[in-house]
Amino acid sequence: MTSLLIKNGHVIDPANKIDGPADVLVIDGKIAKVAKAITDKADETIDAKGLVVTPGLIDLQVHVREPGREDKETIETASWAALAGGVTSIVAMPNTRPVADNQTVIEFVIKRARELDLVNVYPTGAITKGEAGHELAEINELKNAGAVAVTDDGVDVQDEGLLRRAFQYTKTCDILLMSHCEVNNLTDGGVMHEGWVSTQLGLPGTPAAAEDLAVQKNIMLANMSGARLHLLHNSTKGATDAIRAAKKAGAKNVTAEVSVQHFALSDEECIGYNTNAKMYPPLRSRDHIDAIIAGIKDDTFDAFTTDHAPHIEPEKLEPFIDAAFGSTGLETSFAVMNTYLVEAGHIPLSKGISKMTVEPAKIVRINKGTLSVGADADIAIFDTKAVWVVDAKKSLSKGKNCVFDGKKLTGRAVTTIVGGCVKYTKGQIVGR
Ligand SMILES: [Zn+2]
Known part of the structure; x- marks a missing residue:
């Protein structure tokens, strides 16, 4: 004992x-x-x-990059970064190389995490083969191999007919579908939020409507079958309004999250062509941030995540228009929540902890996120x-591309x- x-x-x-x-x-x-x-x-x-x-934090959206892009991150280095941030469970996104659209990749992630014995790693599988958006993956096989959800994160399923069938299938298999909400025809070529700042910088923007429309479409199609839908990284006023309306109408099958950078930082971070501020969805303007914070306060949003997206340095040294999308975040998510929501007076700490522990656990149905007697x-x-200044160079993640680098x-x-x-x-x- x-x-x-x-x-x-x-x-x-x-x-x-x-x-x-x-x-x-x-x-x-x-x-x-x-x-x-x-x-x-x-x-x-x-x-x-x-x-x-508190219970160890649970992050529903982490890009561990392994297998295939171990130059960017491995399950081991992502686990180190998680531990440094108080995160004990991570949900791994399937956009690895190869894509986790078959049981072999799911089994590999589970086995590797078990060998490492650092944090709990829950893999997700892809909705479509190769995340290509043309043909459904073997969703039941992915579930049986241990995937806690399916998602094509990084992209959205553009074909509504296929997405409808995916929901019918996930409903039958009783597995969660997580959507990265984006209408490609509208975001095409955009590298930041479309608005005043993008105009000033002379950069092509992606309109908020690209996300608004995709969120509405996903909710409608999920509701046709009653499938469980989780909306990843919401960032717009339109998305907030649509989710709030769906929940008010009684849609118990719909949950939603905010990645912490989207309530903390605005599109002004892109000024100076700071490529660490380039991500999808893009950092938005103040009016969207205010709407997101209102949605956090009234529980339109269930959970906070990082969308931890490590990259190698050369991919972020490119000109803004060519640089990779994404920021790391596992080591900073608690501090960002505490600084921008609790210290700023928007919510009590207990509510922030709830959205980083028990609420995400419920979404992926894992028996975690509490200090109940008998729990892990x-x-x-x-x-x-503790007041500290983020120094991304000292990160335990392989990715040093943190949008909070240099911030107190x-x-x-x-x-x-x-x-x-x-x-x-x-x-x-x-x-x-
Ligand atoms: Zn995404």
């Missing part, structure tokens, strides 16, 4: 409505007790005085007052525990 006791912390466990001083006792990798002043003797004791203790002891300990943030993971084992503490991966 092994035991670990976390003493004197402020525990936030939204699933059990805990938000106050408490100790946490872990026995054999499971939560054994959460209570004030636990006196049991333990093999290891952590003093969390002045710190916040995946725990993060944060210093919510408040809040940082101190210790990250997976299955009762301390995997990260005081800036170091344990055993590395």
